[in-house]
Amino acid sequence: MLPPVRHIIHADLDAFYAAVEQLDNPELRGLPVLVGGRPEGRGVVATASYEARRFGVHSAMPMATAVRQCPDGIIVRPRFDRYREMSGLVMDIFRDVTEVIQPVSLDEAYLDVTEAAANRSPIAIAIDIKERVSAETGLTVSVGLGSGKTVAKIASDLQKPDGLVVVPTGQEADFLAPLAVGKLVGVGPKSAARLHDEGVDTIGQLATMPEAWFARHFGKRGDSIRDRARGIDHDPVQTSREAKSISAETTFAEDLPGNSEDERAELRAIVERLSGRVARSLPGKGLVGRTVTVKLRLSDFTTFTRQTTLPSPTDDEAAIVATAWMLLERELAPDRAFRLLGVGVSGFTQKEGPDETPEPVVAQQRLIL
Template identity: 35%
Template sequence: MGAARIIFHVDMNSFYASVEQAYNPDLKGKAVAIAGNPKERRGIIVTSSYEARAKGIYTTMNVGEALRKCPDLIVLSPDFVKYRTASKAMFSILREYTDMVEPVSIDEGYIDITEVSKKRHPLEIAKEIQLRILHELDLPCSIGIGPNKFLAKTASDMKKPMGITVLRKRDVKEKLWPLAVIEMHGVGESTSKKLASLKIYTIGELANSNEGLLKQELGKNGVRLRERANGNDTRKVDPDSIYDTKSVGNSTTLPYDETDIEKLEETFERLAEKVAERLSVKKLCGTTISIQIRDADWHNHSRSKTLQNPISLKVDIYDEAINLFHKAWDGSPIRLLGITISNVQDIKNVAVQLSFDNFEQYAKDEPIYELIDEIEKKYGKGSIQKGIAIDKKSTYASKTSFSKDFLEDLKDN
């Protein structure tokens, strides 16, 4: 057993809406929601202020329904420059206390204050951090305190907004075990249904369940969840975790439930370009491509393919993605599309096994793409385009991977 740790989970409250209220004090105390396409009544609510939530507004509600429920709701477009700036400022405050800070997303992160707490009480530090973020950034946050990540994360969810909650291992039986298993961090609807089929309905029942049966039915994740239900979590706060890339992807929610094949193909082209850009920045390529399709009824479908040679270029990503899409799509309206490249590796370390079929095309195209990259670096994005890309107007914005973009920025700081 290692030495006991003291870990905070800092969770910004209703982050996007709170940032908007901080920038515009006239919005304080009012029902505010952020939507990807606020002018489209079928746009989706991304987040909302606590005032809006009190009136029944929730994430994923469409704008039209939200306005019917709350006619005075103020619906804003997301301003990612503001959110990025506020998030960086928040993490800068955390790093004034210790370097042991692990960003999880744009609005939450872990901080290991074990060493710092030898000189100051953890509650004193938590209160100071919370008040500094409030006074310096005008943003509310909740802080969970625990001996590990799971308990700290669970604690931060217990009191919002502006809560500070301590959750010790000895509290687990009393505070967590009576709760429904769906309330547990890391358990979604699918896992909850699988556990219900095993007659496991509460966190306590999960904690005391048969480990072998869980492993058989849920694999390693079942064993992991059982450990968490008992208050155990061996994960360390890792400031370098944002450098560990297992996959690179991008997804976008469409403004309408779309069936127009040309618009869907255009969307895939933009997604392929974004994924290729991210791979280029990371100097990565990958051998597995996956697509995500979410239909109008919120059913998710995915298809994947493992390739002989790794890919990283837009044209290759697009070709593979669109082929998967045409095989998978049944013509029903689509709400969201996504592309992910996984099994990634450093492009410098890849010895491509060129086949007779792809050698000629690879040799012909590769210098062209290098030249395009150089021209765009000098004259700007889009200064040169392949014929297929010209005159395609974009009405969609890819917003759903903004947190991933933010984590990319952190690496450069």
């Protein structure tokens, strides 16, 4: 029996951080806005307004490069508390439509509106979402609507900003066929380059390749990539808040460098405190983890993570502290100061009993403040 037809929306706020800055400061409207760190501090672009994108500026670009390409760009430091506030307002609008929501980040989410579509056209639902977001927040959101998450996400990106693209049920493969293979979820830039070398440039060409070919090129992901290329996607919208790590983080009142012995000792103490919180939460859940991650935000708001995988799963506080400190110590430099530090553990298995074999689990991602 075929599964019932689903109606999935992917909603993606347009140039979110920059749009919030332009909303709050009318003097920035219509101007090229670059949200991120200063160019002299090795900052990067978090988001660029569409006025700046016309100059080829994009997210994750070094700010120095962005300024060269867009010399009239106005650099604005990120205000993440404000972005979280605005994101919450938008997510509340989504929840008025359906409880089946999977937030992906502050500015995008999947919505399963199948149940709501029993009484209303799914297109009408999508239009209503766009209108409410605009009226109630002043932001614009691009929406893709289809039978699965793959086509919905790709569709939401095709007519930005303020787009609405609908992929009718049964036309998923036709919709995907002419698109560049790199647009398919799971095909990154390196994979796309390899496929291009083999003459596979579009999703439609990818879909025609035999099953064994996918196994050779993508390994265990072969079957799922092949299905997505053919427009087949039954992946559910994950309403569970569970993810794959347990973490703790803190933001400092003042930026903290690690140049002197006292500063390094202070950073070490923070690592110990955060690692302890994470470690103490594991036994109660019966979990041990193999991967330790540190999250760092510099004084210019550049944010990145470093991680390593241990030889065996652990919930030992000392091991987590030692590993997290090793990762942080490698990032200390005379020109760096930190404004946020986080420690996380992932790669979980259930802790073994006397006669048990550990099995992989998916555990709740918890931000322990």
